[in-house]
Amino acid sequence: MKNLLMKLSSSTRRALAVLGSILREIFDESAYARFLERRQLTTSPAAYAEFLAESRQHRERRPRCC
């Protein structure tokens, strides 16, 4: 029983971690983290403004589905 509970709790943790990753990707938090890593920057209003400017062209051309 204890083993089963431990398994369940680790599965739940894994599922929540995946859900968190999905949300971070959908909401561009991961893209921003990649941008900071690529440019060797730390987060700041200026860095975020630069990220928005860089991703804007790409985002503007992304269609939204019907």
Added chain:
Amino acid sequence: MSKPARVVVWMAVAIGGAFSVATIALHRGEEISAMWLVVAAVCSYAIGYRFYSKFIAARVLSLDALRATPAERLENGRDFVRTNKWVVFGHHFAAIAGPGPLVGPVLAAQFGYLPGTLWILAGAVFGGCVQDFVILLFSVRRDGKSLTEMAKSEIGRLGGFVAYVAVISIVVILLGVCALIVVNALKASPWGTFTIAMTIPIALLMGIYLRRLRPGKVLETSVLGFLLVLLAIYGGSWASNTPSVGKYFTLTAPTLAVLLIIYGFAASAMPVWLLLAPRDYLSTFVKLGTIAMLALGIVAVRPTLHMPALTRFIDGTGPVFAGNLFPFAFVTIACGAISGFHSLIASGTTPKLISRETETRMVGYGAMACESMVAIMAVIAACVLQPGTYFAINSPAGVVGQLPEAATATISSWGFPVSAADMHSLAQAVGEQTLFNRTGGAPAFAVGMANIFSHSIGGQALMAIWYHFAIMFEALFILTVLDAGTRVGRFMIQDALGHVWKPLGRTSWYPSILVNSALIVGAWGYFLWQGVKDPLGGINSLWPLFGISNQLLATVALCVATTIIIKMGRARYAAVTLTPLAWLVAVTFSASYYKIFDPNPRIGFLAHARQLVAAPTAVGTARLIFNDRLDAAVTGVLIIMVAMILIESSADWIRILVGRKWPEVREAPFVPTRFAPEEQA
């Protein structure tokens, strides 16, 4: 799990699915629980995914986990990024889930719950999921090329041109229809209009918070924005009940249409990124949250469907839109069963994120199955309403009459009893002045959703809040489709006009931005204005036009897919894409024929124009006649172009099959992956 256990489990799923579908299909004259639809859908998608998509993956496409994807070969940390399959799945689902799977099934519910449900299940399992899956895989094998690029390289220049025209047409018609749905949801509704108006300052606040205080913390900002939107919904009640405030938010349909046209132009031509980006995040957050809540609500409440399995309107005399069950049920429900628009997403961002080929099955086929489930939830939301209520909300005044007594008498005479007093009580319960003639599907969906939610939380006391929450949710994400679509359309026109005169193609030249924004907004604004002024409510003409153009795009996508399958030497499996292609050709071509030439003025554009010509001249008649002829011409041009691409593709298939043409597959060369299977993301 051992093999015998797996066999037993899948047998149970198959039997459960078959029993549920039989229950849905065979029950007549008594109400059934919505859970039958849920079980039938879950089992159908599970069987389709486990067996059919696996067959396609192994036999037709030969997915290769050892072949490097563009995300690996071209990784640049921006567009091309190797991403966990679940993350790509969520990203893809969020991109394909739009208003279509919510609105189409609500409109098609006029035929009863059965036709829409069966089409959604079969259409998704054998058509929509397959299309999304194969187009995603073929794009992955071509460095993430778009559908139009693939059509050009695989079918020829005509294929590319037709795909381009189909895409721009569908964008224009889609935006016009989406705007019309918002107008019909918000007209004479101070509560709804106030809530949506408040999302503008909320988005600006979010933008400032996101840029200045917590850079990059989008999720946190979206949660805060969502809480503020909930406050705005609550505030809408105050605005609605305070005449001095409410009068500013009580707008007519033409006023709302003009405001939306100005909004679309501003979103496309002006640097309003501070407003649009946070609104985009907020709308995605609300969309995903609401879909999850609706799924939980349906399972928790297990509502009863009051709509019969089939209504008398399968004969084509429906008040919501005119036309027989075949082909109109199948063009009305496009998204949720098969949507050509998905092929743009499946050949857009998603192929650039896939870590290995084998994941295209889960992302392409699986995400579409989930969207199809959303469409089933929309069927449930519409069919939990009493049929009389459903028809009173969705029928235009031109069909049932302007006055409540006339409308209820007409609807009751069809065998769906409803009284003016019932409708008045319902309108009061949801905080509206009236619910009559609210065509477009959004208000009916909102009432159904509020019905389900209020049975879970809050009871009748929260009915108005839930209704306006649903209206806010629909209007917010339709507006996001509107502003994003206008910009995408503007870029497409700029790309095309750049070939005519170079400066017009420069995306940073302001005169070009203004001219092209005016062109795209003018195009969809015209359709919107046409819908607002249409005495039959606009949806009767425009939604079938949208469905036809969307499925014509799916026809182009399936032509491309079939061509590639034949070129791959897998002609014996070409039925996988040829069967849905043949069905779509039958549906779209016959729907187009009826919409242009049917002698019934409620169906045929030209017959309606002739009726107006014969009638005594009234103000605006000339414009209505012109609109009918324009709609007929648009439908005709689309169908001729798709016929040309079909003929060109078929000729190509025959040349390849009889050995007169070498089947040259234009894939990126095979490069082995650097990652062992266990290292894959």
